[in-house]
Amino acid sequence: MALRVLRVIPPLIAALLLAACQTGAPSPSVVASSAIPSGASGTGASAVPVPATHYPVVVTDDAGRDVTIAADPRRIVSLAPSTTEIACAVGACAELVGVTDFDDYPAQVAGLPKVVIGAQVDVEKVVAAEPDLVLAAGNGFTPDAILSQLDDLGLTVLVLYPQSADEIGGDITLVGRTLDAGAAAAREVARIDDAVASVRTAVAGADRPRVFYEVGVFEGQIFTAGADSFLASLIQIAGGDPVTGDATTTSLALEDLVAADPQVILLGDAAYDATITAETVAARPGWGEMTAVADGHVLPMPDDLVITRPGPRVTEGLLALARAIHPDRFGG
């Protein structure tokens, strides 16, 4: 039993990393991000004065919880690489006192204490870091049991779970407001908006091929962009029509994939596993008939990390996707 269970864990983690969440009420951070003129140019956005945060402040996180921030947080624990990158993007890197063992960006976070090891949150280490703010990720990435335990311990927890490029901007705005770093957040959001706008311009009018982004294939289970996930939204912005999996588990049945008949297959998992190539994909039973395989549009994606991590480097991920889907629009 235990062994069987353990074998399922890696795909599960991968699925949760990438997972989209239930469709439903728009996340509050979208509302927050609308305060920033969306789609405006960088200079335009930074011209809008961003008010300083007056503490205590009540913010609404992506889990729909009203979180009271008593004072400007000085000790921050981040339970996901994406939330680490968001904190650093608004200039709070020096305030981080705990991160995960997956954290690799910016380089300076590598030396910080690890409070999440092998996707297991070590609550004792979180408490020992004495944080006045904990940044967590939604859709079960930070398990609910851990979230309620952190709540019970009296810690201030902000759950981030963006479901589109816009919502990544919304989360950056939310963290900026929480950390009294509104101006830095506004600059980041404007930068992302600019990148989105320029990619949209570049692919405007082009055909929109059906794109399957392979996050991973584990024991016959195929994981891709979940319906209504930020990854699906990135593929759309990049001029593709995403083939999506289940909204929460991001898994997709092979039959459904064959029926969807993708015209482009992007191999995110090839970034970590050299045995996953266009040739080995073509040799998989049932895969050879797809248009993408027949036309030779199966590409490894060495930039998977920035494509699947919902943080400020989403701009790089978006560009990598757009170049892969529409090489002709990028001088390729």
Add this chain to the structure above:
Amino acid sequence: MRAAGTLPATARIGALVGGPSLARAAIVLGAGVLLVIVAVVVGVGVGTSGLAGPLDAAGILAHRIGLAVPVSWSPGAEQIVWELRLPRAVTALVVGGGLATAGVVFQALLRNPLADPYVIGTAAGASLGAVAGLMVPTLVPALALGAGTAWWGIGLAQVLAFAGGLGTMLVVYGVARTGGRVPVVTLLLVGYAISSVLAAATALLMFFAGNRLGAIFGWLMGSLGGATWTDLALATPLVAAAAAVILVRWRRLNLLLLGDGPAAHLGLDVEREKLILTVLATLATSAAVAVAGTIGFVGLVVPHLLRLVLGPDHRLLLPTSFLGGAALLALADTGARLAGGVPVGVVTALLGAPFFLVLLRRTRAIGA
């Protein structure tokens, strides 16, 4: 167990209904209590953060029980010791003790060496209940009530796990009863069949679990990571009461070892006693499972291990199994914590099984 096969029946009965010498019992029980104390001291004194060492932990505990100790630790250390490590260690004692006691009862009742606390469907029923409870917030958002799934600190999954464990036992027992009797083999087979149905239902729910799957796997593997004083306050009275009532029935358990027929000839109301003991053991098991998930191994091997060392007399086997199960799970959980949160059942099996095998071979060698 060593003697059981060789002595004549009359001597066997004498050995079983009599008792161990007081001195030997005192030494063995004293050693058990000492082991439990060591397990708690280690569990509270070490951790992954290094913020609260054994000395700090001792000071914090003394401070908490009202002794005038100079405070030399940080608030974080106090929180770690009092709200994380101590409830976890004490929960390990209650769960480990409860499971080992239930294991003793089922092994005696069913006269089956593979019997464990989960053998008649308790685990399957509790799992289905817990999985259903974990999924309710997904299926019926109105019941989620805020951030967690807790009502007054009690998780819905815990309530349903407890009810599922107890309810399954009652159903299994009812189905297995024929003509006012519950034959042991029928009980085992019905337990197996109903467990299979419930396991299939659990698997079906998990298929639709979506992003709750991580929480479900965590529960099925068993963990003391979420232990709180509230959970403990609910589980402890149930486990303690069940274990105490089982303990005072040690003589009847000894009689049941002889078989249903001989026990009845010696004046025991066998069917009534089987039902009472099954309900008591299931109560302890369900309460343990509700707070810690399905932790395996402890309930199977601790009774065997102590039976190999001490013999089959339940007067000594029951309390030592409680203490042994408690200490083993507390020590294993400390190991699991230090190893970065691996499932505690993995640690108990990895450390306990080889030890058990060595003991089994040595004892068998002596017997031959």
